[in-house]
Amino acid sequence: MDIKSRKRKNLTTVAIYNSLFAENQDKQKALITITLEDEKLTSLFSLRQDLISEIRKILRRVKYLDTKFAYFTNIELGFDKGALTKQFNPHIHFQFFYDNYEPIQLAVSSIEKKYHFKNFDTQQANNKNAYFGYVIKDYLENNFDEVLEANKMALGMKKPLYTSSRKNISNYVIKYIYNYCKMNDYQKWKELASSERYKFILDNIRDSKIIIKPSTEQLPVKFKTIKNYKIYIKI
Structure with missing residues (x-):
């Protein structure tokens, strides 16, 4: 593993999150965390795609055409940093920036029928300046862990563990x-x-x-x- 390269990629991820936060500081913010019963990364990848797709589908309704929405997601490997044990516990964080929470609620209710949630937690910030830095904690330079990075590479199936909506500036x-x-x-x-x-x-x-x-x-x-x-x- 090229440690310098991994650190650079992690810094890029942190920069992307901070950029989204800066662009959307005027919006409401929420953090949703979901753990699935089957504890499979493939299921979390599928869940992420389905939830974001469902939100976008709902936002195309006439009622929500003027609704502003952005997101950052990250899949974490669990308490033991991805070792395949009973404590594997992979889960996904969805950081949402929005001015109407209703489309998010509707989307979660829709996809919940397809997936079996082991745990579901939501935090809606009362303050627009709320910074959910927890979602990027594994990418911070001070938290760099070679074991975690190796497991992310081995288990991630060459897919990014984080995704985000497009920023205004390339x-x-x-x-x-x-x-x-x-x-x-x-x-x-x-x-x-x-x-x-x-x-x-x-x-x-x-x-x-x-x-x-x-x-x-x-x-x-x-x-x-x-x-x-x-x-x-x-x-």
């Missing part, structure tokens, strides 16, 4: 801006926690200090072309 654009801020040694950037940096970017986009345009537009040479976009940073 990952490669964010990566370019992160690297730019790091290389230019901005004092403010260095003072920010990793969970605060995406919001810093969003605030500077809002204030037109970071400008992102389609690459097809004719723009001054000061704009840097990054795949499908042209970017100018004047922080």
Whole structure:
């Protein structure tokens, strides 16, 4: 196992979660955790796909067309970090960002008929600033565990244990801006926690200090072309 590569991937996962949180900070938040009776990862993969698909299907109803919704999911391998024992206990966390909880409730009720829940827990935050960092605890640098990472690789069937809805800004654009801020040694950037940096970017986009345009537009040479976009940073 390439430990450096695994750590980089884990940091990317944390960054994706923090980015979604920053983009959806104005929305309500809930964390749903489900354990299935059969304790099979294949069943959790299927459950995840069915629940997200059902929510999207419900959101296409006329009643919910204006409903805002985003998600981050993560499958955890259990108390003993994935060893195949009676304590294996794999489970899935669904972090939802929303302005109407009803479509989520309807979707859970619908798919519950197909799956046998061993445990179901839901936490709805009263505060929009609530940060459910628990969902990414296994990806944090301080929690890196070689045994867990090896078991994730062995048991994950080459599928990602986490999934998320698409962010407003492409990952490669964010990566370019992160690297730019790091290389230019901005004092403010260095003072920010990793969970605060995406919001810093969003605030500077809002204030037109970071400008992102389609690459097809004719723009001054000061704009840097990054795949499908042209970017100018004047922080």
